[in-house]
Amino acid sequence: MRPHALVAAGLALLHAGPGAAWLPPVRRLLPSLAGEGDPGHVALTFDDGPDPRSTPLFLDELDRLGCRATFFLLGEMLERHPEIGRDIARAGHEVAVHGWRHGNALVARPGRVAAETGRAARLVAAVTGARPRWYRPPYGVLSAEALLAARWHGLRPVLWTAWGRDWTERATPESVLRTLEPGLRGGATLLLHDCDHTSAPGSWRSALGALAGVVGRCRAAGLRVGPLGAHGVGRPRTARTGGVPGAARPHRPPVPASFYPRPEG
């Protein structure tokens, strides 16, 4: 291979390599990227909103369950519905960045993902008054540019350990719960959607209908359910989980008490 071809191949790998992070074996090797956290806690996350047709129903249900979550917002949705974004933050949930539009980072023209990530992060902060800490790329597909942009804007990329396949036409609350069930364990990060912006019309009803069951099963197993900010992603593991404290990242600041307005969490 000639030198310029080698360079091109290297650049292609650099660009596409992080996209493989959604593959289960790669996620097992990168647990904090997958959202692996506190073994006594389950992180609940929603993507693709905010949407005035569905997000308020999720806020009501989470309030009824006494549960806080992380909402990965799309810039284009938040620009259209800033009041719903404010409602999310006002209800005590965590707001995070899902990009500006729901595009695949690997097919975006150079510079676009970086510009849009910054634009979305600034809008989330301006609308909600909360500085976002997390970034989840659409489809969970990361490029080198997306990783660099996230880092530049102080966002930590985080994917998920379990999903409910709630975006399909045939999804029901029962199918979502059944799909998530094997993944309902301490340390898990769950992916659901609070709107159908990029899913089958009305599919959000399956996620909404599954919420009580998901939260109930976690609590019955003695697990707390809450946002990523309370999940301890990347925190040193305790002796109980067999981690090596010296090899892990520094502690994050304590979890804000506002994430747990009720004793149950």
Ligand SMILES: [Zn+2]
């Ligand atoms: Zn999405």
